[in-house]
Amino acid sequence: MTAVTPDxxxxxxxxxxxxxxxxxxxxxxxxxxxxxxIIVIVPFLWVVLSSFKTTKEILASPFSLPAHWxxxxxVHAWTDAGIRKFFLNTVIVVGVALVLVMLLGAMCSYVLxxxxxxxxxxxxxxxxxGLTFPIFLAIVPLFFILKNxxxxxxxxxxxxxxxxxxxxxxxFFLYSFFKTLPDEVYEAAVIDGAGDWRIFFQIMLPxxxxxxxxxxxxxxxGLWNQFLLPVALNTDPNRYVLTQGMAEFASQAGYSVDFGxxxxxxxxxxxxxxxxxLIFQRRLEGSVSQGTFR
Amino acid sequence: MPSLDRLSFxxxxxxxxxxxxxxxxxxxxxxALYFSMTDWSGxxxxxxxxGLDNFTKLFHDDTFMRALRNNLELAIVVPFVTIVLxxxxxxxxxxxxxxxxxxxxxxxxxxxxxxSFFPYTVPAIVIGLIWAQVYDPSAGILNAFLTKIGLSGFQxxxxxxxPRTAMPASMFVIIWSFVGxxxxxxxxxxxxxxxxxxxxxxxxxxxRFRTAVLITLPLIRDTVQTAYIYLGITVLDxxxxxxxxxxNGGPNNTTRTMSQDLFNTAFRKGQFGYATAMGVVLAVVxxxxxxIVFAINHFTGGGERRLRR
Numbered sequence: 001m002t003a004v005t006p007d008x009x010x011x012x013x014x015x016x017x018x019x020x021x022x023x024x025x026x027x028x029x030x031x032x033x034x035x036x037x038i039i040v041i042v043p044f045l046w047v048v049l050s051s052f053k054t055t056k057e058i059l060a061s062p063f064s065l066p067a068h069w070x071x072x073x074x075v076h077a078w079t080d081a082g083i084r085k086f087f088l089n090t091v092i093v094v095g096v097a098l099v100l101v102m103l104l105g106a107m108c109s110y111v112l113x114x115x116x117x118x119x120x121x122x123x124x125x126x127x128x129x130g131l132t133f134p135i136f137l138a139i140v141p142l143f144f145i146l147k148n149x150x151x152x153x154x155x156x157x158x159x160x161x162x163x164x165x166x167x168x169x170x171x172f173f174l175y176s177f178f179k180t181l182p183d184e185v186y187e188a189a190v191i192d193g194a195g196d197w198r199i200f201f202q203i204m205l206p207x208x209x210x211x212x213x214x215x216x217x218x219x220x221x222g223l224w225n226q227f228l229l230p231v232a233l234n235t236d237p238n239r240y241v242l243t244q245g246m247a248e249f250a251s252q253a254g255y256s257v258d259f260g261x262x263x264x265x266x267x268x269x270x271x272x273x274x275x276x277x278l279i280f281q282r283r284l285e286g287s288v289s290q291g292t293f294r
Numbered sequence: 295m296p297s298l299d300r301l302s303f304x305x306x307x308x309x310x311x312x313x314x315x316x317x318x319x320x321x322x323x324x325x326a327l328y329f330s331m332t333d334w335s336g337x338x339x340x341x342x343x344x345g346l347d348n349f350t351k352l353f354h355d356d357t358f359m360r361a362l363r364n365n366l367e368l369a370i371v372v373p374f375v376t377i378v379l380x381x382x383x384x385x386x387x388x389x390x391x392x393x394x395x396x397x398x399x400x401x402x403x404x405x406x407x408x409x410s411f412f413p414y415t416v417p418a419i420v421i422g423l424i425w426a427q428v429y430d431p432s433a434g435i436l437n438a439f440l441t442k443i444g445l446s447g448f449q450x451x452x453x454x455x456x457p458r459t460a461m462p463a464s465m466f467v468i469i470w471s472f473v474g475x476x477x478x479x480x481x482x483x484x485x486x487x488x489x490x491x492x493x494x495x496x497x498x499x500x501x502r503f504r505t506a507v508l509i510t511l512p513l514i515r516d517t518v519q520t521a522y523i524y525l526g527i528t529v530l531d532x533x534x535x536x537x538x539x540x541x542n543g544g545p546n547n548t549t550r551t552m553s554q555d556l557f558n559t560a561f562r563k564g565q566f567g568y569a570t571a572m573g574v575v576l577a578v579v580x581x582x583x584x585x586i587v588f589a590i591n592h593f594t595g596g597g598e599r600r601l602r603r
Contacts, residue, residue, distance in 0.1 A: 025502060026400055029386045033406045036383065039470065040409055043424050046435050050427075062438040108311035111304055123312060130319050134531060134580055136553055137573035140566050141325035142318065144336070164318030167311060196303035225417035227534045232561065243419045247537065259433070266423060270416050277415040281408060 044270075051263035058259045073264035081258070083265050085238065086245035093155055093241055094223045097162035102216055104163065105170030106208065110200060112171070113178035114186075124175065130168035139232050146233055153236040161229055166219050177211035178204070217280050224273055242269050329570040336566035348571035358572065361543075361550045362579070365530050368465065368551070369583055373525035376469045376476060377518060383410060383473070384480035385506040389492050397492045407481065410474035418471065422538020425467045429453040429539075457545040464539050464549050468529060476521050483514040519591045526583045530576065533557065552576050 050058050051073050053066040077083045112124050142161065143152065151157025181204065189199045205212075227243045234240070240248070246269060249262045330348060334341035352358050387403035413421060428436050431452045440448040453463040487510070495505050511518070533553035536544075543550030552572055560569035 025390070026392070029390055029400050030402075033383065033386060033400075033402075036379075036473070037406060037409045040412060040474070043428050043435070044412075046428070047424055059433045062433055062435045063442075104311040104314065107307040111307045115304060117304070123308070126320070127315065130315070132527075132581075132584075133319070133323055134527070134573070134577050136531060136533070136556060137326045137570070137577045138319065138322035140329060140336075140560050140570050140573070141322035143560075145317070145322060160314065161318055164314050167315050167319070171311075195299045197299070200303075200307075221415060225419075227417070227419050232557070243417050246417070246419050246423055249423070259427075262423070263427075266420055269420050273415045273417070274412075277412070281411075 047263050047266050051260065051267050053260060053263075055259045058263070073260035074268070076258070077261040077264040077268060081245075081249070081261050081265060082237075082240070083242070083245060083268055086240050086242045087268065089155065089239055090224065090241040090243075093158050093162065094220065097159045097166070097223055098216060098219055100159065101163045101166045101170055101219060102212060105167055105174055105215070106205060106212060107200075108167070109171045109174035110178050110204060113175050114204075124171075127168050127171045130165075131172060135165065135228055139228065143232060153234055153239060155234075155239055158230060158234045158239075158241075161233060162223055162226065165229065166223060169222075170215055170219060173215045174208065174211060177208055181207055213280075217276070220276060221273065326570050326573055329567055330574045331571075332567040334567040335564050336560070337564060341567065344567070348568050349575070351568070352571055352575060357543075357547060357550065358552065358555050360547045361552045361555045362575070364461065364548070364550060365532070365552050365576075365579070367461065368468070368529040368532055369526050372465055372468050372472075372529045373522050375465075376472050376525055377521055379469070379473045380476035380480055380521075381506065381511070381518075383477045384484055385502070385510055387477075388481055388484045389505065389510070390502055397489045397496070407474075407478065410477050412474060413471045414475040416471070418534040419538050421467065421471050422535050425470075426454065426539050429463055431455070454540055454549075455545055457548045460540065460544040460548045464536060464544075467539065468532065468535050471535075472525060472528070476525075479517060479521060480514065483517040484510060487513050515591060519587055522587045523584045526587065527580055530580050530583060552579075 046062070049065070050062075052069050052071075053064075054072075057064060057066060108127070112120055146152040146157045146161070149157070151160065185203060185207070186199065189203050194203070225243065226241075227247070230241045230244050231247065234244070237248075246265060249265060331343060331345055332341045333344050333347075383406065387399040387407055389397050389399065391398040391400045391403075416424075428434050429452075431437060431450045434453075436453065437448045437451055451459075453459050491509060491513070492505065495509050500508070531553050532551045536549055536551050536554055540549045541554075543554060553576065556569050556572040556576065559565050559572060
């Protein structure tokens with residue numbers, strides 16, 4: 001926050017002139033923000049409401065309340081529609097990929113940020129360049145690399161691709177973070193006779209925890225929401241991740257769609273991420289403000 | 295001479311991540327450039343080098359050219375509207391508050407910020423699905439709402455099925471999902487501006503709108519430039535949204551994007567060489583877009599040089 005309390009005199013001078021105009025502008029601002037908030041919230045509330053209705057009720061009237069509040073749709077989506085399977089796949093893929101990318105990203109950015117050797121700049125820029133490539137260009141060759149390696153349509157294959165494509169962002173962010181860690185601690189550790197491996201795992205990694213946490217949240221959101229990579233590289237329905245499962249629902253032709261289950265599935269997909277967001281909300285916004293995207 | 299401990303440390307710490315990166319990122323991009331100049335179907339062991347034939351063919355491919363035009367429309371409209379909305383919200387919640395006392399946002403600003411950021415946490419495919427339902431002609435909430443407030447003609451209006459509204463409706467969904475994220479980004483940038491500047495503007499009698507346009511915008515223009523480029527990259531792809539809203543390209547291909555065309559050409563029609571050429575065009579258009587945004591910012595007096603002074 002940069003707000004500074006201004007001179008009392010200025011405050012006094014301004015009070016009379018601006019008070020009434022202030023109220024109009026403030027009211028307009030509130031109306032504008034309130035309308036936008038409604039546009040944001042209402043579709044979600046509607047989805048939650050609909051998830052308790054039968055498909056017949058949904059098609060009959062969008063506004064009506066369900067006749068019986070029941071979790072049938074959730075049970076149906078979770079078991080019959082395979083959301084449980086997709087959910088588990090997603091947790092495995094995102095969980096493993098997240099741990100791996102944070103470890104590899106921290107290792108790589110630590111070496112790049114703290115050691116001087118020929119080629120370090122080049123590797124750093126080659127990594128950063130990856131932020132600008134459209135994934136679409138790589139998708140076809142990637143398909144065949146996985147196929148030749150026997151990794152196509154397997155969870156490990158998907159995990160490796162997730163890790164590789166989350167690396168540039170992770171390195172980009174953690175690099176600047178490791179740069180800012182004080183040298184004194186490192187030197188003290190060297191004097192105490194700690195080797196590079198110990199210094200990294202026992203001293204530097206714990207010190208970098210705030211930065212790692214922030215990047216991890218962004219990577220979690222990005223990986224949980226990933227769509228193109230699994231759709232192209234993971235086409236076995238038994239190994240679908242949640243986003244693919246949701247797309248399956250959408251592509252089912254008109255009449256056969258079980259709308260109740262669809263809405264329930266949407267809620268099941270959104271809630272974990274929403275919980276993560278609400279818990280880490282401050283830190284998430286804080287890390288945006290630290291200049292992640294500048 | 296560095297010790298063995300250090301050499302092994304650097305080798306492992308750098309070697310493993312770089313190997314993963316080269317195999318799964320750098321190498322595919324390199325291959326893509328080569329594939330784009332072949333007639334490979336993906337299923338035959340052999341293929342011919344055809345030079346730039348795929349690209350000449352692309353520029354006579356009506357569907358692809360239509361998709362390219364749609365992407366350009368998206369790249370012009372979506373970033374602009376998103377940024378204007380995000381800037382307006384960001385200004386109100388940071389410096390739009392009462393004009394006496396410290397420079398601050400209006401009451402309840404953190405609530406608005408949290409709410410508007412929310413869509414960013416929802417998977418894009420789910421956002422597409424939700425809005426496909428909202429727009430649904432008979433069961434959707436939008437038509438129900440419009441009919442309820444007394445507007446006629448919306449009982450069965452197909453927002454995504456009418457060539458006139460399919461694109462604007464799709465654009466709105468993308469804008470809706472990104473406004474909150476860029477609001478947070480702009481809030482951070484505005485907080486980096488010394489509040490003395492806003493106090494001075496206020497004492498000179500500048501209103502909120504003039505303050506936003508003449509003070510905030512020039513001071514955070516590099517952040518705006520970044521936002522423009524990120525949004526541009528996003529909508530030049532736009533695959534997920536369009537796939538959820540109109541998987542088949544919309545009425546008369548009005549919402550078909552290059553990415554959808556690429557995906558179908560590769561994985562449905564099995565023309566991998568041709569599809570990769572589309573990917574190259576997509577990449578070139580993306581780079582051009584970024585270059586144009588940089589150039590505009592530079593020639594209107596922005597850029598890092600000025601701000602570093």
